Amino acid sequence: MRQLESKIFNVLEQPIKQIGYELVGCEYIDQGGSSILRIYVDKDGGIGLADCQNVINFIDPLLDVEDIIQGKYNLEVSSPGENRPLFTIEQITRHIGEIIQIKLKVMQNGRRNFKGKLVNVDRQNIEMEIDNSKIKFIFDSIDKANLIFVGDVDNE
Numbered sequence: 001m002r003q004l005e006s007k008i009f010n011v012l013e014q015p016i017k018q019i020g021y022e023l024v025g026c027e028y029i030d031q032g033g034s035s036i037l038r039i040y041v042d043k044d045g046g047i048g049l050a051d052c053q054n055v056i057n058f059i060d061p062l063l064d065v066e067d068i069i070q071g072k073y074n075l076e077v078s079s080p081g082e083n084r085p086l087f088t089i090e091q092i093t094r095h096i097g098e099i100i101q102i103k104l105k106v107m108q109n110g111r112r113n114f115k116g117k118l119v120n121v122d123r124q125n126i127e128m129e130i131d132n133s134k135i136k137f138i139f140d141s142i143d144k145a146n147l148i149f150v151g152d153v154d155n156e
Contacts, residue, residue: 011068024080035073106141
């Protein structure tokens with residue numbers, strides 16, 4: 001997670017937990033005057049529209065008080081969905097044996113995007129099986145990671 005997103009996560013994680021949800025992660029998309037702060041939440045049984053509105057109503061005043069983000073932005077709260085984003089090494093660890101997709105900050109082996117089976121995770125690395133080969137990636141080199149819904153698997 002980037003520094004601003006990490007700070008937002010740290011401020012919101014416990015308050016969101018107190019109202020019965022899990023903070024999966026957050027993304028800040030800086031677009032000048034129409035920036036977006038997207039918060040992903042989950043709970044047992046899944047998230048509905050009313051849940052998203054409850055979280056917005058709860059965290060909007062908290063974000064105003066904390067004043068973490070300078071300037072105007074739109075606040076969105078969403079379910080992580082089938083191809084859920086994975087923000088932390090702990091979240092990635094929960095999906096060993098499943099298909100994930102990662103985008104690296106810089107190229108490795110001539111590319112930045114990889115999709116394959118997650119086979120191992122340690123404190124700093126993830127290992128994926130891609131085209132019958134195992135490849136290790138340093139967690140800090142990952143820009144984005146997503147769990148891939150099995151129906152969405154295709155070869156790149």
